Amino acid sequence: MHQHHRALGLAPLSTVPADCVAGAIDIAARHPVQPVTIVRPHAAARAARFFTQKFPGRTMYAVKANPSPELLRTLYDNGVTTYDVASIAEVRLVARTLPQATLCFMHPVKAEEAIAEAYFTHGVRTFSLDSMEELAKIVRGTRGAADLTLCVRLRVSSEHSKLSLASKFGVAPDESRELLLATRQVADALGICFHVGSQAMTPDAYGNAMERVRQAIVGAAVTVDVIDVGGGFPSAYPGMTPPPLERYFETIHRAFESLPISYSAELWAEPGRALCAEYSSVVVRVERRRGEELYINDGAYGALFDAAHIGWRYPVALLREPESNVRDHPFSFWGPTCDDLDHMPGPFPLPADITVGDYVEIGMLGAYGSAMRTAFNGFGSDETVIATDEPMESLYTVVEPTVASNVVKL
Ligand SMILES: *Cc1c(COP(=O)(O)O)cnc(C)c1O
Numbered sequence: 393m394h395q396h397h398r399a400l401g402l403a404p405l406s407t408v409p410a411d412c413v414a415g416a417i418d419i420a421a422r423h424p425v426q427p428v429t430i431v432r433p434h435a436a437a438r439a440a441r442f443f444t445q446k447f448p449g450r451t452m453y454a455v456k457a458n459p460s461p462e463l464l465r466t467l468y469d470n471g472v473t474t475y476d477v478a479s480i481a482e483v484r485l486v487a488r489t490l491p492q493a494t495l496c497f498m499h500p501v502k503a504e505e506a507i508a509e510a511y512f513t514h515g516v517r518t519f520s521l522d523s524m525e526e527l528a529k530i531v532r533g534t535r536g537a538a539d540l541t542l543c544v545r546l547r548v549s550s551e552h553s554k555l556s557l558a559s560k561f562g563v564a565p566d567e568s569r570e571l572l573l574a575t576r577q578v579a580d581a582l583g584i585c586f587h588v589g590s591q592a593m594t595p596d597a598y599g600n601a602m603e604r605v606r607q608a609i610v611g612a613a614v615t616v617d618v619i620d621v622g623g624g625f626p627s628a629y630p631g632m633t634p635p636p637l638e639r640y641f642e643t644i645h646r647a648f649e650s651l652p653i654s655y656s657a658e659l660w661a662e663p664g665r666a667l668c669a670e671y672s673s674v675v676v677r678v679e680r681r682r683g684e685e686l687y688i689n690d691g692a693y694g695a696l697f698d699a700a701h702i703g704w705r706y707p708v709a710l711l712r713e714p715e716s717n718v719r720d721h722p723f724s725f726w727g728p729t730c731d732d733l734d735h736m737p738g739p740f741p742l743p744a745d746i747t748v749g750d751y752v753e754i755g756m757l758g759a760y761g762s763a764m765r766t767a768f769n770g771f772g773s774d775e776t777v778i779a780t781d782e783p784m785e786s787l788y789t790v791v792e793p794t795v796a797s798n799v800v801k802l
Pocket of ligand 1: 454456457476498499587589590591622623624625662663664665666759
């Protein structure tokens with residue numbers, strides 16, 4: 393669902409020089425009229441270091457989750473030097489922002505012109521595909537290049553994930569043999585990739601997908617050089633606390649080690665959400681209250697697309713001093729546009745005495761939040777502020793003393 397890029401989404405945060413505050417409460421004290429995006433570069437840096445140190449292979453960042461140039465630079469500076477890009481605009485953005493980065497064009501359906509520009513202008517050598525038509529396009533677009541890494545995308549189950557990516561892309565089991573053999577003929581390095589769906593709540597999602605990879609390799613009897621387990625690594629949201637990421641890494645590592653592939657084969661992952669969910673929050677203002685419905689100044693066409701369209705719940709906090717000690721009630725939100733769709737059911741627990749003029753921090757919006765913002769109906773926001781406090785939730789503040797550290801090596 394997030395494959396569709398809105399032109400607006402590609403450079404929202406770079407134009408404004410961000411100032412710096414200790415926390416969200418400092419924003420509320422300024423009484424901003426528009427929603428304000430808070431970014432926490434230290435949280436993204438920590439996530440990047442976690443992945444680059446603990447994932448037992450190469451971590452690339454899936455740019456669509458949040459294409460902010462500042463975030464891209466933060467991830468790069470903390471060891472993530474490879475980027476999963478899905479459109480020519482993302483290719484250009486990352487090439488311009490991080491000239492030294494390696495780009496992998498992992499959308500299985502691309503324009504031939506995009507393939508050609510990526511290859512000849514931006515040095516992209518890795519592409520994914522899930523059909524013979526796409527293979528033909530890649531061959532034409534690169535004029536039969538001999539230095540390609542081509543990753544065949546397999547269709548795998550999304551049953552363990554909150555957001556399915558199973559119906560749109562991926563070659564079906566009974567067609568993978570033909571495609572793998574044809575791709576092997578053309579590719580310098582042959583990869584297999586998949587995506588288990590976003591916010592995968594159990595490591596088994598990857599274990600099961602790796603079993604599909606095994607069957608495809610055995611069925612086609614091809615030499616495979618890259619296994620790319622895609623994205624889907626979870627973050628923490630209300631009502632969705634995933635197991636530690638180390639467990640995911642262990643499951644993947646174990647499955648990878650037992651695949652019939654060459655000793656030198658590489659393991660890759662393409663996390664989007666897990667690298668950037670903690671990166672940003674939005675501070676909104678309550679413009680009206682109707683019972684337990686709050687009319688706020690951001691919504692479905694702003695940073696709250698997933699909250700509206702798939703009922704995603706985000707952590708919320710009332711920003712008021714002195715703090716309210718009234719007990720929480722479950723609230724729903726209406727966004728600012730004139731549209732009934734602009735509704736976020738929540739529930740969002742906030743103190744029962746919340747009122748017009750109060751400010752609320754909505755957290756964990758770094759992934760698929762600020763990236764989705766539009767200016768529909770004249771509502772938008774371009775104010776961004778850096779905060780140095782902790783995000784509302786984090787998978788990375790507590791270091792798990794158990795498992796993984798003795799298994800996972802780079
Ligand atoms: C969306 C996407 C990702 C990132 O997924 P997350 O669930 O955010 O980790 C990675 N790879 C591909 C091909 C994608 O489409």
